[in-house]
Amino acid sequence: MPRLSYRRALTRALADELTRDEAVFLLGEDIQVGASLVTTGLAKRFGTDRVRDTPLSEQAFTSFATGAALAGLRPVIEFQIPSLLFLVFEQIVNHAHKFPLMTGGQCSVPVTYLVPGSGSRTGWAGQHSDHPYSLFAHVGVVTVVPATPADAYGLLVTAIRHDDPVVVFAPAGAMDVRDDVDDLVPVPLGRGRIHRFGDDVTVVAIGHLVHDALAVAEELADQVSVEVFDPRTLYPFDIDGLTESVARTGRLVVLDDGNRSCGMAAEIIASVVERVRLLAPPRRVTRPDGAVLPFAPALDRAVQPGRDQLATAIHLTMKDSA
Amino acid sequence: MTDADPVRLYRTVRLIRRFEQRAVELVHGGQIVGGIHPYLGQEGIAAGVCAALGVDDVLAGTHRGHGHVLARGADPARMLAELCGRVTGLNAGRGGSMHAADLSIGVLGANAIVGASGAIITGAVWAHRRRGRDTVGVSFFGDGAVNEGMLLEAFNLAALWRVPVLFVCENNGYATTMPVAGAVAGSIAGRAAAFDIPAVQVDGQDPETVRVAASAAVDRMRAGGGPELIEARTYRFDVHHTFEHAVRLDYRPPDEVTRARTRDPVRIQGERLRDSDRAAVDAEVEATLDAAVRFALSSPEPDPADALTYLYASGLTARTGGGS
Ligand SMILES: Cc1ncc(C[n+]2csc(CCOP(=O)(O)OP(=O)(O)O)c2C)c(N)n1
Numbered sequence: 001m002p003r004l005s006y007r008r009a010l011t012r013a014l015a016d017e018l019t020r021d022e023a024v025f026l027l028g029e030d031i032q033v034g035a036s037l038v039t040t041g042l043a044k045r046f047g048t049d050r051v052r053d054t055p056l057s058e059q060a061f062t063s064f065a066t067g068a069a070l071a072g073l074r075p076v077i078e079f080q081i082p083s084l085l086f087l088v089f090e091q092i093v094n095h096a097h098k099f100p101l102m103t104g105g106q107c108s109v110p111v112t113y114l115v116p117g118s119g120s121r122t123g124w125a126g127q128h129s130d131h132p133y134s135l136f137a138h139v140g141v142v143t144v145v146p147a148t149p150a151d152a153y154g155l156l157v158t159a160i161r162h163d164d165p166v167v168v169f170a171p172a173g174a175m176d177v178r179d180d181v182d183d184l185v186p187v188p189l190g191r192g193r194i195h196r197f198g199d200d201v202t203v204v205a206i207g208h209l210v211h212d213a214l215a216v217a218e219e220l221a222d223q224v225s226v227e228v229f230d231p232r233t234l235y236p237f238d239i240d241g242l243t244e245s246v247a248r249t250g251r252l253v254v255l256d257d258g259n260r261s262c263g264m265a266a267e268i269i270a271s272v273v274e275r276v277r278l279l280a281p282p283r284r285v286t287r288p289d290g291a292v293l294p295f296a297p298a299l300d301r302a303v304q305p306g307r308d309q310l311a312t313a314i315h316l317t318m319k320d321s322a
Numbered sequence: 323m324t325d326a327d328p329v330r331l332y333r334t335v336r337l338i339r340r341f342e343q344r345a346v347e348l349v350h351g352g353q354i355v356g357g358i359h360p361y362l363g364q365e366g367i368a369a370g371v372c373a374a375l376g377v378d379d380v381l382a383g384t385h386r387g388h389g390h391v392l393a394r395g396a397d398p399a400r401m402l403a404e405l406c407g408r409v410t411g412l413n414a415g416r417g418g419s420m421h422a423a424d425l426s427i428g429v430l431g432a433n434a435i436v437g438a439s440g441a442i443i444t445g446a447v448w449a450h451r452r453r454g455r456d457t458v459g460v461s462f463f464g465d466g467a468v469n470e471g472m473l474l475e476a477f478n479l480a481a482l483w484r485v486p487v488l489f490v491c492e493n494n495g496y497a498t499t500m501p502v503a504g505a506v507a508g509s510i511a512g513r514a515a516a517f518d519i520p521a522v523q524v525d526g527q528d529p530e531t532v533r534v535a536a537s538a539a540v541d542r543m544r545a546g547g548g549p550e551l552i553e554a555r556t557y558r559f560d561v562h563h564t565f566e567h568a569v570r571l572d573y574r575p576p577d578e579v580t581r582a583r584t585r586d587p588v589r590i591q592g593e594r595l596r597d598s599d600r601a602a603v604d605a606e607v608e609a610t611l612d613a614a615v616r617f618a619l620s621s622p623e624p625d626p627a628d629a630l631t632y633l634y635a636s637g638l639t640a641r642t643g644g645g646s
C-alpha cells in the first residue's frame with residue numbers, strides 16, 4: 001500500500017484534474033515555484049499559462065477567476081494565507097456565489113478556492129492563523145475541510161468538478177498527515193465519514209481535529225465507547241449521517257477549530273437537537289469567542305481546542321446522563 | 323464589424339431614452355419596486371460603445387445599467403419584465419434593475435457593486451481568447467469607481483497580461499452626491515497612464531464621437547493591443563436613483579443641470595437624420611415599448627415556492643427556513 005502525505009494528495013488531485021480537463025487552470029501567488037509545497041512541479045508539467053503566478057492582487061484575481069468561469073473555464077485559486085479570504089469575501093460571496101441566482105440560472109461559476117495551511121501554523125500569530133470555514137458555510141458557499149490524505153484528494157477533485165464555487169480548507173494541522181492509500185477516488189460532497197464506531201457518545205470533529213478526536217477516543221477506550229464522525233463537508237452538511245449516529249449513541253460533543261459564537265459547532269448541535277432527543281445536554285469545544293491567536297506557542301495552543309478539553313467534555317456528557 | 327449606421331445609432335439612444343422614461347413611470351406607478359438608477363442623459367455612451375462591438379464580445383455594466391443591456395441588443399420586453407420582477411424577465415425575476423443580464427449576447431450582468439466588473443470582464447475575455455475566440459470586452463463604470471482598489475487591481479492585471487478590455491468610465495460628474503473634485507485626486511486618465519493603458523477623453527454626449535473612439539480602441543485591441551480606457555464626459559439628466567423623486571437632495575446647482583441638459587445625446591444624434599427617418603424610428607420605438615409594457619405587466623409573477631431556484635448551478639438544494 002503506497003503511503004501518501006496530505007500535501008502530496010492535494011498535488012496529485014491538482015495534477016490529475018489538470019490532465020483530465022483542459023478547462024482547469026491554477027492561479028495564485030508563488031505557485032509556479034510552489035512556495036506552499038502543494039503546486040510543486042505543476043508549472044513545469046502543465047506550463048506557466050495553466051499554472052499562473054499572479055501579482056498580489058487577491059481581489060482582482062479572485063474576480064478574474066469568476067469571469068473565466070463564466071466563460072467556461074474551471075479555475076483553481078490557491079490562497080497563501082487563510083485570512084486572505086477576508087480580503088476576497090466580497091468577490092466570492094457577493095459575486096461568484098450570487099451570479100447563478102441573480103441571473104436566473106443563466107450561468108455557473110465553477111471556481112475552487114484552495115487554502116493550504118488553514119488554522120494555526122504555530123508561531124505565525126494573529127493574522128495568519130484563522131480558520132474561517134464557518135463564514136462560508138453561513139453564506140451557503142460549498143465548504144470542505146478534509147482530514148485525511150484520501151479525503152484531501154477526493155474532495156479537491158470533486159470541488160474542481162463541481163459547478164458552483166467551493167472553498168477547500170486544508171488545515172495546517174493535517175498537511176503532514178500520512179496514510180496508506182489504496183485508490184484515489186473522488187469523494188462526494190455532503191457525505192460524512194465515521195472513522196471509529198462507538199456506542200456511548202458521538203464526537204463530531206472537523207479537519208485536523210479528527211486525529212485528535214481519534215487519539216482521545218483511544219485513550220478513553222476502557223471508560224467510554226466514542227464514535228468519531230468527520231463531516232468532511234461543512235456545507236452542505238451530512239445531517240442525515242450524523243443523525244443516524246447520534247440516534248444510536250444519544251450523546252453529542254463537537255470539536256471545532258472555529259470561534260464559538262455563530263460557529264460551526266453551534267450549527268451542528270442545533271441541527272441535531274432539532275431531530276434527536278439526547279440523553280444529556282450536548283457540548284462543544286471550540287476556540288473562544290472572537291479569538292485572535294496570540295504569538296507565543298503556549299498561548300497559541302491555549303486558544304485552540306485541545307485533547308484535554310475534549311476528554312473533559314466527554315466525561316461531563318457521560319456524567320450528565322448518568 | 324463596427325455598425326456606423328447613424329439611423330441605428332439614433333434608434334439605440336432613442337430606445338434607451340424612452341425605455342427609461344417609461345420605467346420611471348412604472349416606478350411611480352408602483353409596478354417597479356425598489357426604484358431604478360436612470361441612464362437618462364448618458365445614452366450616447368452605451369450606444370456608441372456597443373455599436374463598436376462584435377457578436378463574440380462581452381460586457382458588464384453598472385447599477386445604472388439598463389442602457390448597456392439594451393444597447394447590446396437585449397429584448398426590451400424581457401428587460402422590462404425583469405424590472406417588474408416577472409418570470410418572463412431576462413433573469414426570471416431574480417435580478418431586477420441592478421442585475422439585469424443576458425449571457426446569450428455577452429452581457430455578463432450589471433454589477434451593483436461599484437468597481438467590481440473590471441476584473442470579472444478581464445477574466446472572461448482572457449478565458450474566451452484562451453479558447454480560441456477573438457473576444458474583446460467592455461467594463462463600464464462611473465467616476466465613483468476610480469477610487470475603488472478592486473478596479474485599479476483589474477487595470478494592473480489586464481495591462482500586465484495584455485487582456486483586451488475597454489474600460490469605459492462614464493464620468494457624469496458625481497458619485498451619488500459626491501462631485502468628482504471632492505473625490506478624485508489626480509485624474510481618471512492618469513490612473514490609466516500609471517499602468518501604461520492608453521486613455522482618451524471624449525464627449526460622451528455625442529453618440530457618434532463615442533462610437534468612433536470605441537471603434538478605434540476595439541480595432542487596436544483586436545490587432546493584438548492590450549486594454550484601453552475611454553473617459554466619456556457626460557451628465558445624468560435626472561436623479562441618482564428614483565428615491566430622489568420623493569426626497570429632494572440639494573447637491574447640483576440648478577443652472578448646471580439646465581445647461582447640461584442642452585447637450586442631449588438623443589437630440590444630437592437625431593439631428594443627423596432626415597425628419598422622416600427620425601419619425602419612423604420614433605414610431606417604431608414607441609410601438610416596441612408599448613408592446614414591452616404590455617408583455618411585462620401581463621407576465622406572471624414568480625411562485626414564492628421557487629424563490630431559491632437557481633441558487634446553485636450544481637443542483638444543490640438549500641435547507642428551507644423551517645418553522646413548519
Ligand atoms: C462598492 C460600493 N460602494 C458604494 C455603493 C453605493 N452606491 C451605489 S451607486 C453609488 C455612486 C456611484 O457613482 P458612480 O460610480 O460615479 O456612478 P453613477 O451613479 O454616477 O453612474 C454608490 C456610492 C455601491 N453600490 N458599491
Ligand SMILES: [Mg+2]
Pocket residue numbers: 464465466492493494495496497498
Ligand atoms: Mg458618477
